[in-house]
Amino acid sequence: MRAYGLVAAGSAAGAVLRVLAGWLAAPLLGDAWSTVAINVIGCFAIGIAAGLMMASPAVARWWPFVGPGLLGGFTTFSAFIVLLDGLSELEAAFVVVATLGLCPLAAWLGEKAVTRAP
Numbered sequence: 556m557r558a559y560g561l562v563a564a565g566s567a568a569g570a571v572l573r574v575l576a577g578w579l580a581a582p583l584l585g586d587a588w589s590t591v592a593i594n595v596i597g598c599f600a601i602g603i604a605a606g607l608m609m610a611s612p613a614v615a616r617w618w619p620f621v622g623p624g625l626l627g628g629f630t631t632f633s634a635f636i637v638l639l640d641g642l643s644e645l646e647a648a649f650v651v652v653a654t655l656g657l658c659p660l661a662a663w664l665g666e667k668a669v670t671r672a673p
Contacts, residue, residue: 562627565628600626605618
């Protein structure tokens with residue numbers, strides 16, 4: 556039960572942070588590209604968090620709050636999909652490629668930034 560509470564609390568905080576980040580980024584990047592940027596930043600942070608939390612069992616117990624909670628609430632695949640509707644076909648294709656290419660890469664780079672190779 557503890558994990559559910561941690562995920563719920565983290566999700567609420569992450570969603571608020573996501574909205575605030577969107578308000579700050581949208582005037583500079585537009586709605587679609589600000590969503591891509593937020594998702595890439597969130598994926599990088601998830602990689603960092605995963606790498607750090609795997610190294611310490613004491614910290615790993617907070618993973619439900621940080622991973623699926625806070626950072627899961629911060630990143631948003633649903634907003635990404637909705638925003639594609641208002642774009643030209645070419646820009647929508649670029650947004651899809653950027654998101655699907657950069658988000659996994661960012662998560663991997665984040666994890667590698669805080670872990671040592673064997």
